[in-house]
Amino acid sequence: MENYDVVIVGAGPAGLRCAEKLAKSDKTVLLLEKNEVVGPKVCGGGLPNIDLERFNIPDELLEKRYKAMTIHSPFFQNEIRSDNEFLYTIDRKKFGQWQLGKIDKNKVKIRINTRVTEIQKDYVVLGTEEKIGFKYLIGADGANSIVRKYLGLKIEKFCVAIQYIIPSDEYDKLEFFFDPKLFNSWYAWIFPRKDFVSIGCGCNTNMLSAKKLRENFNLWLEKNKIDVSSGEYQAYTINYDYQGYKFENIFLAGESAGLVSGLTGEGIHSALTSGEEVAKSILDENYNSEKIAKIAKIGDRHTKILNFLDKLGIFRNVMLGFISIILKSSKLQKIINKKLFH
Numbered sequence: 001m002e003n004y005d006v007v008i009v010g011a012g013p014a015g016l017r018c019a020e021k022l023a024k025s026d027k028t029v030l031l032l033e034k035n036e037v038v039g040p041k042v043c044g045g046g047l048p049n050i051d052l053e054r055f056n057i058p059d060e061l062l063e064k065r066y067k068a069m070t071i072h073s074p075f076f077q078n079e080i081r082s083d084n085e086f087l088y089t090i091d092r093k094k095f096g097q098w099q100l101g102k103i104d105k106n107k108v109k110i111r112i113n114t115r116v117t118e119i120q121k122d123y124v125v126l127g128t129e130e131k132i133g134f135k136y137l138i139g140a141d142g143a144n145s146i147v148r149k150y151l152g153l154k155i156e157k158f159c160v161a162i163q164y165i166i167p168s169d170e171y172d173k174l175e176f177f178f179d180p181k182l183f184n185s186w187y188a189w190i191f192p193r194k195d196f197v198s199i200g201c202g203c204n205t206n207m208l209s210a211k212k213l214r215e216n217f218n219l220w221l222e223k224n225k226i227d228v229s230s231g232e233y234q235a236y237t238i239n240y241d242y243q244g245y246k247f248e249n250i251f252l253a254g255e256s257a258g259l260v261s262g263l264t265g266e267g268i269h270s271a272l273t274s275g276e277e278v279a280k281s282i283l284d285e286n287y288n289s290e291k292i293a294k295i296a297k298i299g300d301r302h303t304k305i306l307n308f309l310d311k312l313g314i315f316r317n318v319m320l321g322f323i324s325i326i327l328k329s330s331k332l333q334k335i336i337n338k339k340l341f342h
Contacts, residue, residue, distance in 0.1 A: 003133035004030040004109075006282060007124060009116050010141030011038045013268050014254030016099035017055075017275030018138055023107035025283055030132060031108055032124075034115040034141075039096020041142075043236065044191060044198060047088045047268050055272055061098055063089040063194035069174040087174070089193050090268075116141075119150040136282050138251045140275060143239035145256035157241035157262060157303065159186065160210045162217060163200025164231030171197045177224075180316045182216040184208050185309040199226060202238065202265065207310060210235075238265050240303065242296045245289070251278045259295050263302035270295045 006022055008015045011033035019031045047057070066087040070079045103110070111126075118125035123133045139147025143158065177188040188201035201217045208216070221228060238255070240262035245252050253259070254271030261267070277289040309316050 001123065001131045001133050002030075004028045005134070006030070006136045006138065007132060007134040008032065008138045008140055009124070009147055010034075010139065010145075010254075010256070011096070011100070011110070011112070012041060012140060012142065012254060012271060013095070013099065014256070014271035014275035014278075015138065015140030016096065016103065017272050018140060018253060018279045019108045019110075020099065020103050021276055021279035022282065023104040027282070029108040030134075031103075031110045032114050032116060032126070033110070033112045036113045037093065037096075038100050038110075038112060039093035041092050043092065043267070044265060045089045045092055045193065046191070046266055047090050048266065049084065049086055049088065057090075058098070061090055061095055063091060064192060066174050069176060072175065072177045074179055089191075091194070116146055119146065134249075136249050136251065138253060138278055138282075139256040140253045140271075141256055143237040143255050145252065147250065148252055148256050151247055151250060151252075153241075153243050155239050155241045155258070157204070157239075157258070159202045159204050159238040159240070159262060159265065160213060160235065161200060161202035161238055161265060162214060162233070162235045163198050164228040164233055166197050166199060166228060166231035167195065168197050168230075177220070178316075179220065180313075182220055183213075185306050185316070188217065188220050199228060199231070200234075204262070204306070238262070238267070240299055242299055245274065245278065245292050246281060251281065253278045257292075259292070259299065261299055261302045262306055270299075 005027040006029045008019055008029065008031045011031055015031060016038070019029055022029045065085045067085050068079055068081040070077065100110075114126055116124045116126060117128070119137070123131045124137070125131055137147060139145045141147060143155070148155075171190055171192045173190070174192065175190040179188070182188075183201055184203050184207040186201065186203040189199070191198040201213065201220065203213050238260055239258050240260045242258035245257045253274040255267050257274060259267065259270040259274050273295060274292050277292050281287045281289060309319065312319055
């Protein structure tokens with residue numbers, strides 16, 4: 001049986017960042033990816049501006065850049081503009097390949113198209129019978145993490161998101177559509193990317209079943225006369241149920257740990273950060289990540305906002321309208337941004 005100091009399950013942003021950092025140590029590392037190609041994933045592909053400098057993300061990886069968004073409800077429509085670009089989009093495949101290129105292949109063994117089928121106390125099983133031993137195991141394998149399941153951590157806070165990916169340059173505005181009758185506390189979106197547009201919606205399934213969500217989404221598409229016949233239908237789960245990241249010699253990073261915003265669905269930033277922090281925790285047993293604690297605190301804040309909006313019921317639109325008016329002030333934007341995201 002082969003043995004490694006660290007086995008990382010999942011080569012998304014969290015797993016790749018963790019591998020990059022561990023490659024600079026004397027640890028033996030194995031990075032496993034179940035897919036044939038590193039990078040592609042069904043997600044929005046949005047990246048907040050705070051990541052660019054910190055993670056040295058080159059300009060050529062950025063697609064769309066946003067300084068404005070339009071918020072709609074049955075009773076109002078407001079465009080909110082920022083003095084600075086607050087959101088970028090990236091191609092997840094190109095981003096994953098860029099991260100992969102930053103890893104020292106002499107220090108990290110990478111195996112793609114390799115699925116973990118079983119986990120035991122000190123080894124994982126690949127496929128039907130191959131066993132790989134580990135001292136440390138990292139789950140960076142997304143919302144349906146096999147590592148998280150092994151730890152017995154149930155997921156009670158999650159959203160289902162559905163979208164159509166449509167080859168089109170017809171749309172150029174970032175738009176969010178709030179309609180409590182259709183999406184409860186969540187929303188539909190029009191999210192233009194470089195070569196296509198993502199048109200979708202989401203909701204916590206405790207509030208609305210996945211079946212009902214899709215029915216309501218179809219009603220919304222019909223109401224707004226949006227043709228999705230040329231689009232590719234996609235559905236995915238967003239796990240924002242954080243219950244910790246360190247469990248003796250097993251760690252969780254990114255969405256496996258539930259480090260995703262239940263309010264915005266954004267998770268790339270927390271994946272990159274937590275991947276790096278998990279590496280530090282392995283290299284220093286006494287390291288206690290304040291950054292992961294901060295991400296978890298922000299996520300908890302976002303969940304409370306969702307719960308508050310849910311309790312407002314029929315008054316939700318009034319509150320959303322009030323918030324959208326406030327956000328027209330650049331000064332108040334900075335205050336709210338600091339309270340919500342920092």
